[in-house]
Amino acid sequence: MLSALIVAMAAPAYSAPQVHPLGPGLYAYISDNDASANSTFLVGTKAILVVDTGLNQQEGGKLLHAIRDLSPLPIQYIVNTHYHPDHQGGNSTVGPSAIVINTDWTRERTMQVINSLPASERGRFRPADLTFQQRITIQLDPYQADIYFPGKAHTSGDALVYFPHQRAIAMGDLFLNRSSPAMDQGSAKTWIEALDAALKLPLEQVVPGHFELATKADLSRFRNYLNDLYQQVYALTEKGATIEQVKQGVHMEQYQDFRQYPKYEATFADNAATIYSQIKEQK
Numbered sequence: 429m430l431s432a433l434i435v436a437m438a439a440p441a442y443s444a445p446q447v448h449p450l451g452p453g454l455y456a457y458i459s460d461n462d463a464s465a466n467s468t469f470l471v472g473t474k475a476i477l478v479v480d481t482g483l484n485q486q487e488g489g490k491l492l493h494a495i496r497d498l499s500p501l502p503i504q505y506i507v508n509t510h511y512h513p514d515h516q517g518g519n520s521t522v523g524p525s526a527i528v529i530n531t532d533w534t535r536e537r538t539m540q541v542i543n544s545l546p547a548s549e550r551g552r553f554r555p556a557d558l559t560f561q562q563r564i565t566i567q568l569d570p571y572q573a574d575i576y577f578p579g580k581a582h583t584s585g586d587a588l589v590y591f592p593h594q595r596a597i598a599m600g601d602l603f604l605n606r607s608s609p610a611m612d613q614g615s616a617k618t619w620i621e622a623l624d625a626a627l628k629l630p631l632e633q634v635v636p637g638h639f640e641l642a643t644k645a646d647l648s649r650f651r652n653y654l655n656d657l658y659q660q661v662y663a664l665t666e667k668g669a670t671i672e673q674v675k676q677g678v679h680m681e682q683y684q685d686f687r688q689y690p691k692y693e694a695t696f697a698d699n700a701a702t703i704y705s706q707i708k709e710q711k
């Protein structure tokens with residue numbers, strides 16, 4: 429009785445990360461920290477591939493622990509969907525000798541991030557060993573990971589990872605489940621096209637960059653959010669609306685359950701303002 433009480437009191441107050449099997453060898457790691465990204469990992473017969481590694485040593489350590497509960501195999505590949513630290517700050521912890529893969533653009537931005545930090549904070553990053561522009565396929569016997577650049581979206585160099593055997597995809601921050609996304613030097617127009625292309629893939633499970641595991645229907649709803657917002661902003665811009673009028677003039681009532689994060693500039697109004705600026709730039 430007493431020992432049970434001590435165990436109960438020692439249990440952390442926060443919820444634990446969750447690991448969901450997605451198909452043979454493939455798992456989603458759903459972070460319990462909103463400020464640290466979700467991950468996806470594929471366990472082959474000889475090695476493991478991990479997509480995104482969390483914010484820092486601590487989050488990377490939690491992910492590594494979850495992987496080691498399932499497999500002792502070496503972590504041979506890390507794919508970072510983009511350069512934001514919450515997706516790659518665990519690289520050194522999760523895969524100190526893994527081959528790190530991302531787009532040319534992501535590597536360049538990662539080097540800028542690293543060079544902007546004091547030397548004492550650089551250690552958690554491991555910039556890419558292998559970069560690509562359009563597409564690269566990793567054969568992780570007996571499975572496969574198709575890594576591709578879908579066009580400018582959340583950033584100008586995101587990578588998506590599709591797992592054909594498991595009919596699953598890791599979306600990075602191109603998709604946050606039931607949430608307004610952050611928009612960083614990307615393009616909402618080609619982002620919507622990228623979501624349309626992903627929705628055409630044989631797909632059952634979708635791992636969002638943040639928040640709970642999703643279905644194709646959830647991805648479709650997020651696509652509709654972005655598209656509705658884009659169409660409304662476009663129409664208002666055509667009528668000569670100012671940025672303030674656009675921020676206040678969009679109607680997003682049917683997406684009221686979406687999370688809003690003012691601190692990450694991820695609200696309906698923030699997204700509307702970003703889209704407005706992108707449309708103005710294109711004119």
Ligand SMILES: [Zn+2]
Nearest residue numbers: 510512582601
């Ligand atoms: Zn991001």
